[in-house]
Amino acid sequence: MAVPEFRAVFAAHALSLLGVIVSEIALSVLVYDLTGSPLWSALTFALGFLPYVVGGTLLAGAADRFPARTVLVTCDLVCAACVVPMATSSAPIGVVLALRCALAVVSPVFQGTRMATLADILGDGDLFVLGRSLLRIVSQSSLLVGYGLGGILLTVVSPRHALLITVATFLLSATLLRYGTRHRPARSARQPAPTTATAPTTATAPSTPARPLLADSLQGARQVLAHPRVRTLLLLFWIPPMFSVVPEALAAPYAAALGTGSTGLGLLMCALPIGTIAGELYAGARLRPATRERVALPLVCCMLLPYLGYAWHPGLTASLLLLLLSGAGSAYTLGLDQWFVAAVPEDLRGRAMTLLTAGLMTIQGVGMALAGVAAEFAGVTATVAGAGVLGTASCAALAVAARRTDRRDGADRDMTDG
Incomplete structure (x- = not known):
C-alpha cells in the first residue's frame, strides 16, 4: 500500500466490485419484477459467468497490444455505458440481458489487464504476490458484506436507481486508473527479454504488422x-x-x-x-x-x-x-x-x-x-x-x-x- 499506483488500482478494484455487486442484486430484482419468473432472475446471475469464456478467449489480445491504462479505462467506460440503458424505464428484458452479457464479456479483459499491470507496478517478486492476494481478499470480503448492503440499498431506492450507483462506481474507477497510474507502452511493443526454456515464445516480433485482434x-x-x-x-x-x-x-x-x-x-x-x-x-x-x-x-x-x-x-x-x-x-x-x-x-x-x-x-x-x-x-x-x-x-x-x-x-x- 506504500506504492501510490497500487493504491489507485486497489481503490478502483473496490469501486468496481461495489458496482458489480449492486448491479447483480438490482438486475436480479429488476428482471424478476419485469417477468415474475424465478428462472429469468436466476439466468441473470448465470449470464455473469457464461460469457467470460468469450471475452477471455476472443478479446484477450487487447491486454497486450494496447497500453494497459488505455485498456483499463476503456473497459470501465464501456461497462458504464452498458449499465446506463438498463437504468432507463423503457429498456425491455431482452436488452437488459444482452447488456448483462456485454458486461461479462468485457470483465475478463479488464481483470486480466489489471493483473498483468500489477507486475509492472509492483515488480515480478513478492510484492506482486502480496498485491494479488490483497485484491483477492477484497473480492472475498465483498461477498460477505456487499450483498447485505445491496439488499439494504434496495429498500431505499428502486432497482433502476440503484443501477445509477453502478454507473458512478465505474466512472470513478476509470478516473482513478486514468490519473492514478502511469502510462506504459503496450507489452507487444516492448523489447522482449531473451527467451528461456521456461516460457512460451511469441511467434512474431514486435515490429511485424499487427494481426487482427481476434487472431x-x-x-x-x-x-x-x-x-x-x-x-x-x-x-x-x-x-x-x-x-x-x-x-x-x-x-x-x-x-x-x-x-x-x-x-x-x-x-x-x-x-x-x-x-x-x-x-x-x-x-x-x-x-x-x-x-x-x-x-x-x-x-x-x-x-x-x-x-x-x-x-x-x-x-x-x-x-x-x-x-x-x-x-x-x-x-x-x-x-x-x-x-x-x-x-x-x-x-x-x-x-x-x-x-x-x-x-x-x-x-x-x-x-x-x-x-x-x-x-x-x-x-x-x-x-x-x-x-x-x-x-x-x-x-x-x-x-x-x-x-x-x-x-x-x-x-x-x-x-x-x-
Whole structure:
C-alpha cells in the first residue's frame, strides 16, 4: 500500500466490485419484477459467468497490444455505458440481458489487464504476490458484506436507481486508473527479454504488422496453452475452485435439510470466504516467499479433504468448521502466483492473465451446475463428499505434474547456463 499506483488500482478494484455487486442484486430484482419468473432472475446471475469464456478467449489480445491504462479505462467506460440503458424505464428484458452479457464479456479483459499491470507496478517478486492476494481478499470480503448492503440499498431506492450507483462506481474507477497510474507502452511493443526454456515464445516480433485482434487473441491462447508448465499452472488455478464451490452451490438445500433456515444458509455461504481471507492473510503476513512456494503443492492437495466430512452428515457447526478449514487452504495461490508470473513472458502476460481469469470464472460456473445435477441423484452430502474425493485426486495429479515440469524446466535452465 506504500506504492501510490497500487493504491489507485486497489481503490478502483473496490469501486468496481461495489458496482458489480449492486448491479447483480438490482438486475436480479429488476428482471424478476419485469417477468415474475424465478428462472429469468436466476439466468441473470448465470449470464455473469457464461460469457467470460468469450471475452477471455476472443478479446484477450487487447491486454497486450494496447497500453494497459488505455485498456483499463476503456473497459470501465464501456461497462458504464452498458449499465446506463438498463437504468432507463423503457429498456425491455431482452436488452437488459444482452447488456448483462456485454458486461461479462468485457470483465475478463479488464481483470486480466489489471493483473498483468500489477507486475509492472509492483515488480515480478513478492510484492506482486502480496498485491494479488490483497485484491483477492477484497473480492472475498465483498461477498460477505456487499450483498447485505445491496439488499439494504434496495429498500431505499428502486432497482433502476440503484443501477445509477453502478454507473458512478465505474466512472470513478476509470478516473482513478486514468490519473492514478502511469502510462506504459503496450507489452507487444516492448523489447522482449531473451527467451528461456521456461516460457512460451511469441511467434512474431514486435515490429511485424499487427494481426487482427481476434487472431491475435486466439494465437496468444494457443501459445500460452502449448507450454506444459504454464498449462499445468493454469489447471492448478482452475480445477480446485471447480470442486470447492460445490458446498456453496448446495448451501440452500443443505440448510433446509438441517432446518437452520435463512440464518444457517447465510453462515454456510460466508464460511468458505472467511476461511479464504484468513488463510491468505496469514500466508501473506507470516510466511516468507520461499515458504509460501514450498507449501503451495501440499496445501492444494489437502484443501478439499475437509469435504470428506460431509459423508457423516455434519450439523451446522461442524459444517462451518469444515468449510473454514477448506477455505484456508486457498492460500496455495500465493505460491502459484509467483510461479505463473515467472513462467509467462512479459509480452504474453496480459493474454495469459485474461485467459486465467476467464477460465476461473467459467469453470466455477460449470462446477456449480454439475453439483446441482449430481445432487439430484446422489443427495447433497454425498455430492460434497464426492467432490472432496475427486477434487483431491485431481489436485494430487496436478501437483505431481507441476513438480515434474518444474524439475524439467530447471534441468533445461542448467543446461542452458552450462
